[in-house]
Amino acid sequence: MAQLFPLRSACRFDTSGERRLAERLEKKLGADYLCWYNAPVGANGLQPDFVIAHPERGLLVLEVKDWRLDTIRRMDQDSATLLVPEGEVVVSHPLRQARKYATELVSALQRDTLLRQSEGLYAGRLAVPFGWAVVFTRMTRRQFEQTDLHEVLPPERVLFQDEMLESVSDDEFADRIDALFPAPFPCRLSGEQIDRIRYHLYPEVRISSAPGQFGLFDNHQDALPSLIRVMDLQQEQLARSLGDGHRVIHGVAGSGKTMILAYRCIHLAAAAKKPILVLSYSRALAGRLEQMMAERGLAETVQVRRFLAWCHELLRTHGVALPTERGQAFYAALVAAVEAALESGEIPRGQYSAVLIDEGHDFAPEWFRIAVQMVDPDTDSLLVLYDDAQTLYGNLRRRDFSFASVGIQAQGRTTILRLNYRNTLEVLSVARALATGALRAEQSSDDGVPLIAPESAGRRGPLPKLLVLDSEWQQWHSLVEQLQDAAAHGRRWSEMAVLYRHASDAVAIERALGAADIPFISGRASRTRDRLFGSEDQVKVVSMHSSKGLEFPLVVIPSLHILPAAGEDELLEERLLYVAMTRALESLVLLATAATALTERVGQAVEQVQRALAEA
Numbered sequence: 175m176a177q178l179f180p181l182r183s184a185c186r187f188d189t190s191g192e193r194r195l196a197e198r199l200e201k202k203l204g205a206d207y208l209c210w211y212n213a214p215v216g217a218n219g220l221q222p223d224f225v226i227a228h229p230e231r232g233l234l235v236l237e238v239k240d241w242r243l244d245t246i247r248r249m250d251q252d253s254a255t256l257l258v259p260e261g262e263v264v265v266s267h268p269l270r271q272a273r274k275y276a277t278e279l280v281s282a283l284q285r286d287t288l289l290r291q292s293e294g295l296y297a298g299r300l301a302v303p304f305g306w307a308v309v310f311t312r313m314t315r316r317q318f319e320q321t322d323l324h325e326v327l328p329p330e331r332v333l334f335q336d337e338m339l340e341s342v343s344d345d346e347f348a349d350r351i352d353a354l355f356p357a358p359f360p361c362r363l364s365g366e367q368i369d370r371i372r373y374h375l376y377p378e379v380r381i382s383s384a385p386g387q388f389g390l391f392d393n394h395q396d397a398l399p400s401l402i403r404v405m406d407l408q409q410e411q412l413a414r415s416l417g418d419g420h421r422v423i424h425g426v427a428g429s430g431k432t433m434i435l436a437y438r439c440i441h442l443a444a445a446a447k448k449p450i451l452v453l454s455y456s457r458a459l460a461g462r463l464e465q466m467m468a469e470r471g472l473a474e475t476v477q478v479r480r481f482l483a484w485c486h487e488l489l490r491t492h493g494v495a496l497p498t499e500r501g502q503a504f505y506a507a508l509v510a511a512v513e514a515a516l517e518s519g520e521i522p523r524g525q526y527s528a529v530l531i532d533e534g535h536d537f538a539p540e541w542f543r544i545a546v547q548m549v550d551p552d553t554d555s556l557l558v559l560y561d562d563a564q565t566l567y568g569n570l571r572r573r574d575f576s577f578a579s580v581g582i583q584a585q586g587r588t589t590i591l592r593l594n595y596r597n598t599l600e601v602l603s604v605a606r607a608l609a610t611g612a613l614r615a616e617q618s619s620d621d622g623v624p625l626i627a628p629e630s631a632g633r634r635g636p637l638p639k640l641l642v643l644d645s646e647w648q649q650w651h652s653l654v655e656q657l658q659d660a661a662a663h664g665r666r667w668s669e670m671a672v673l674y675r676h677a678s679d680a681v682a683i684e685r686a687l688g689a690a691d692i693p694f695i696s697g698r699a700s701r702t703r704d705r706l707f708g709s710e711d712q713v714k715v716v717s718m719h720s721s722k723g724l725e726f727p728l729v730v731i732p733s734l735h736i737l738p739a740a741g742e743d744e745l746l747e748e749r750l751l752y753v754a755m756t757r758a759l760e761s762l763v764l765l766a767t768a769a770t771a772l773t774e775r776v777g778q779a780v781e782q783v784q785r786a787l788a789e790a
């Protein structure tokens with residue numbers, strides 16, 4: 175089965191012929207064919223009907239026409255005259271149109287020396303054969319050959335209706351498609367070359383390596399980097415399948431969930447008739463996402479909210495009385511009040527073009543029920559991102575309700591992302607070794623989605639460092655040294671984070687950094703938590719809870735010896751540590767002032783990883 179971008183369910187086909195062709199391409203071609211429908215290509219954003227890529231055949235542009243033979247009045251080398259209800263119209267010759275798109279592809283690819291042939295007769299030329307062809311979805315080859323149209327359109331450059339019937343065998347269909355690819359020279363594209371082709375043709379799959387951008391690429395960057403980063407095929411498929419009903423993505427830590435969410439927001443915003451709502455649990459993540467949307471001029475269209483704060487806002491906006499309960503009871507009553515107001519119509523449903531939920535694993539069933547009702551039924555666009563291994567609030571065990579029971583139609587619309595791109599192999603291996611409970615495979619209650627352990631995308635870096643020191647004073651001294659050392663090696667302060675478990679540690683960290691004149695911003699006070707990501711060059715001091723969803727090139731976690739914190743759920747403590755460790759993009763330093771069972775395990779995990787990597 176070929177891969178189609180976007181998912182077929184999300185394609186907005188212009189004609190029934192395009193729909194049929196997409197289905198045949200997807201079902202009848204092998205997995206090594208990549209097919210894009212209507213994706214804008216290159217800098218000018220031209221939209222060929224289909225582009226097909228294959229490692230051994232190259233690139234093919236298809237122009238699809240639903241023309242019937244009796245509607246073609248005339249055709250010459252340049253144009254065709256068609257009979258339509260309004261009279262005669264002159265349109266471009268379909269093969270010329272396809273060639274124009276193919277030329278656009280080539281000019282986008284030719285800039286890249288790594289896509290040129292390095293030796294042989296064709297040295298210096300593009301290493302990718304490319305061709306173009308026409309698909310007539312309502313005309314058979316026989317019908318066509320009985321006319322003189324072949325004088326202006328070679329039939330070997332056309333796929334006809336009878337060659338794309340459901341009844342045509344997969345092999346026959348693949349042979350017909352293959353025959354449309356030109357074969358001027360042998361072609362064997364590597365995975366990296368295919369990624370480079372995608373990078374040039376489809377700028378929206380590019381990934382930025384700038385920290386704090388969730389991978390979102392700044393298209394103003396003009397120089398071509400030698401090491402490019404693009405979404406993987408699964409991510410691209412999800413990112414492109416905009417607004418296609420309800421969708422759930424189960425993704426391991428660092429698998430690009432937030433990146434896909436941010437991408438979707440930006441693209442949905444371009445066409446949205448109502449605002450778009452992003453809901454998350456934690457303040458820091460919401461703050462960062464909100465800032466990113468504002469940087470792109472989308473502050474009005476994309477509203478980023480913490481769920482409970484949003485409930486509060488809804489009640490106030492619609493003149494519904496706030497609950498009078500105090501403490502934790504207030505929040506439960508707040509949620510109940512919103513549910514009741516939706517039921518009574520005091521709060522109108524369907525206020526948002528799309529609702530996107532980050533950190534869905536921390537949402538209670540009633541939260542989902544409320545969010546689902548706020549999606550405009552005309553778009554029905556709901557995206558839920560989920561990772562059981564990072565559940566920190568509510569029911570810490572596996573989800574005990576089904577998505578269907580809260581109104582999410584996720585059957586057959588669930589995707590699993592297993593690859594972790596954020597962490598180096600070294601960091602991820604140690605985090606995994608410690609999170610045995612958090613990552614224990616159990617079957618979830620309803621959707622049949624197992625708890626997923628992350629696999630590394632393979633990036634390499636230094637081994638995590640564990641320093642067990644003799645006293646508190648030494649620990650803070652060592653913390654300062656680690657940060658200063660990184661700064662001396664060129665790291666900006668803003669690329670470093672210190673993640674703490676308890677507020678008392680935060681006070682000590684702030685004191686130590688202050689005394690060493692290291693600029694920092696601390697999220698200890700909730701009012702500063704959403705300002706953590708200003709442009710200032712400051713070390714971030716963040717609680718483990720608030721670090722969820724974020725990432726930093728250097729992460730230091732002090733006071734490991736206090737974990738698991740006394741009286742706390744061990745599974746929660748393990749998850750917290752897993753979340754905190756998987757925030758590190760490059761380097762991870764763990765500090766403790768006493769050897770404990772956990773520091774022992776960390777030490778063993780680091781040694782094990784070191785040994786395994788040395789043997790590999």
Ligand SMILES: Nc1ncnc2c1ncn2[C@@H]1O[C@H](COP(=O)(O)OP(=O)(O)OP(=O)(O)O)[C@@H](O)[C@H]1O
Pocket residue numbers: 381382383388389390403404405406409425426427428429430431432433434561564595596722723724725756
């Ligand atoms: N295909 C890819 N190639 C290279 N880097 C990638 C790719 N996909 C994602 N990344 C990078 O991986 C990092 C993690 O992405 P993101 O924050 O979206 O993950 P996440 O699934 O939301 O993680 P978490 O649940 O741990 O917060 C980002 O720096 C992003 O740029």
